Amino acid sequence: MKFGVRSLLSKWLAPVDGRGRGGWWPFVREPYSGAWQKNDEWAAEDLLCSPIVYACVTLIANDIGKLRARLVARDSNGIWSEVEGNSPFWPVLRHPNRYQNHIQFKQWWIMSKLRHGNTYVLKERDARGVVTRLYVLDPCRVTPLVSDDGSVYYQLSQDNLAGVPTVSETVPASEIIHDRMNCLYHPLVGISPLYAAAIAAGIGIKIQRNTATFFGNNANPGGILVAPGNITAENAAAIKAAWETGYSGVNAGKVAVLGDGMKFEPMSRNATDSQLIQILNWSDERICSVFHVPGYKVGVGQAPSYNNIEALDRGYYSGCLQSPIEEMEACLDDGLGLDGVTKGVDLDLDGLMRMDTKTQMEALKIGVDAGIIAPNEGRKQVNLPPLDGGDTVYMQQQDFPLDQVRQNKIVQPSPAPATVPEPADVSDEDKSLILEAKSIIATQKAIEAMRKAAQPEAVHV
Known part of the structure; x- marks a missing residue:
C-alpha cells in the first residue's frame, strides 16, 4: 500500500507524549504511589474483567454500531436528504474493508476509542484519490509525531491485516483519521475512561476474586x-x-x-460485616458515571418507574451517545473529503430512537393533523407503502390567519352566485311571464324594506 509520503529527511519528528509517559500506551495510571512496585497496576485488558466495564464498553459500541451510515446532501431549502447510491463515497460506507462489515467496523472504532482513548483509521485510495478502504489500526502500534514546523505525522508499526507490511512506516496526517476522547494532557492524545474508572473497577475485581476464594473454601473464613x-x-x-x-x-x-x-x-469478616454488597454497588455506580451510562442499562440499580421508552432513550442518547456519534460523523466527513455543510455522513438515529407503538402512532397522528407531515411520510416511518393522494398535507377549513383572529376581522370568502341556466325551449310568452314574476317579487321586497324602515325603534328603560 502506497501512502504518498514526502521526504522527511529535512524534518525532525518528535513523538507526542501524553503527560510525559507515552499517552498512547495502553496502561492505566497507578491507582496510588508505589502500586507498580507492588504489582498493583491495572492494564486496560485487566479492567475489562469487570462485568460493568465490559457491559458499558460493549453497550456503547453496539448501539453506535447498529446506526446505518448515510451519505446526505443539503438542498436549496436547507433540508438534508439521502444521496442516491451512485456516489463514489457510498462503497466505503457500506463495506469499509475486506474483513469487516459496516457494523463491525463502527463497533471496533468505538471500542478502540473507549479502551485506549484513541482511534486511528488508515485510508486506502484508488487512482482518483478517492478513499475506497478504511482500516482501524491497533492503537498500541501507532505513535503521533510532530515536526519542527508543527506538521503532524503518524508512525505505524507492522500490521499485515491493515496492509502495513514494513516494520515502521511514517505517514502524514492526511492519510489517518484520528478520533480521540477528551484530551486532558495533549491535543493529540485522548484519555480513555478507564483512566478514571481504574480504582473503582480494580476494587470490584478484587472483591470478586476474594469472594471466589472464600466460597471456594465452602464459605469458611x-x-x-x-x-x-x-x-x-x-x-x-x-x-x-x-x-x-x-x-x-x-x-x-x-x-x-x-x-x-x-x-x-475466625479472622475474616463475613459479607454482612464488611458491607460487601454496598461496596460493589458503589464500584459499579462509579464506573457507570465515568462512561455516562445510565445504571439500569447495565443492571445497576432500578430502572425509572415511568413508562416512557422515548424519554429514556433520549436521555441516554444526549448524555452518553451524542458526543461520540457526532465526533465520528465529523471525522468521516474530514476523512472522505466532505465539507459537512452541503454534503456529509450521517448516522441514522432511527435505529436507536424507537418509541413504543402507541406513542409512535400518537406522534404521527399529531404531525399529520397539524399539517407538519403528509400521511405518506408518516406511513414511511412505520414501513408501510404510500397511498394515492397521501403526499398532500391537509388542514381543516375553520383555520384562519392569526392576524385576522387577533383583530377580530375574519374575512369569509363569499361564494360565487349560482347561475340558473335558462331553459333551451322556452317560448316568448313564457319568458314574459317569468319577467313579470321577477318584477312582482322585487316590488314586494322593496315594500317590505320600506315598512321596516318606517317602524320606530324600541326604547329600553
Missing part, C-alpha cells in the same frame, strides 16, 4: 486456634499442620474436634 495455656513451637506447628490437613481445602466444612480447651476464632 480463615482464623486462629487459641489454646488456654502456653504451648511449644513444635506443638503449635504440629497442630497447625494437622488442622490444615484435616479441615481445609477439600476437607473444609468437616466437623472439627478440639481438646485441651482450644477454640477456633
